[in-house]
Amino acid sequence: MTEGAALETEPEVAEALFGSRIDLARQYTTSLARRGEELGLIGPLEVPRLWTRHIVNCALVAPLLRPGVVGDIGSGAGLPGLVLAIARPDVDFVLIEPMERRAEWLRAESNRLGLENVTVDRSRSQDAPYAEGLTQLTARAVTALSKLIPATDHLLAPGGEMVFMKGARIDEEIEAASKAIRKARLRNVESIVLGEGITPEITRVFRARVD
Numbered sequence: 001m002t003e004g005a006a007l008e009t010e011p012e013v014a015e016a017l018f019g020s021r022i023d024l025a026r027q028y029t030t031s032l033a034r035r036g037e038e039l040g041l042i043g044p045l046e047v048p049r050l051w052t053r054h055i056v057n058c059a060l061v062a063p064l065l066r067p068g069v070v071g072d073i074g075s076g077a078g079l080p081g082l083v084l085a086i087a088r089p090d091v092d093f094v095l096i097e098p099m100e101r102r103a104e105w106l107r108a109e110s111n112r113l114g115l116e117n118v119t120v121d122r123s124r125s126q127d128a129p130y131a132e133g134l135t136q137l138t139a140r141a142v143t144a145l146s147k148l149i150p151a152t153d154h155l156l157a158p159g160g161e162m163v164f165m166k167g168a169r170i171d172e173e174i175e176a177a178s179k180a181i182r183k184a185r186l187r188n189v190e191s192i193v194l195g196e197g198i199t200p201e202i203t204r205v206f207r208a209r210v211d
């Protein structure tokens, strides 16, 4: 058994989320558990709860993605970008991360895992031009919606979607971002809860569409 598998607390949930890609998810988890703290990617308290709080929590977003190119803003350790790229080999991912050491980790990990659907762009979202536009954007723990929306809306193609993971105060954040939401002309704004009754670490998502 790998260290990643040893950290798994809900094997049946993991298999439902990752299917035949479960071994890749285990390899990534093992690697993050071994090297994440030393590389400053995760705090020491996160290792024992890596699987539930981070891997499963991110993988719950996978069913919301559609074929196309997803930009993951501020991927850091690869959360949610690498987890989603493992769960959804039918979707292409651009991991947009400005910090050199983190971008290096993301490149090395995606190569090691053989993820052909991942490219890494070492830049800030504000400086990352995608002429054809991205289909969807994901982000987790980057910044408040009131700042994240104006820093990312230019990256989306018409009809593209923001799918941002948020904490328990999501509704307050949406309220505080009302001006940014109007300015970016976001439509179908909603807050979604994923994983209820499946895992203790539910995931909250802000989803909205651009015209």
Ligand SMILES: C[S@@+](CC[C@H](N)C(=O)[O-])C[C@H]1O[C@@H](n2cnc3c(N)ncnc32)[C@H](O)[C@@H]1O
Binding pocket: 073, 074, 075, 076, 077, 078, 079, 080, 096, 097, 098, 099, 102, 123, 124, 125, 126, 139, 140, 141, 142, 151
């Ligand atoms: C707190 S970490 C979260 C990392 C990861 N998403 C997670 O959930 O563990 C925030 C990350 O956002 C990145 N970041 C900050 N500002 C950014 C920007 N303007 N564009 C893209 N990434 C940014 C940081 O370099 C950092 O890796």
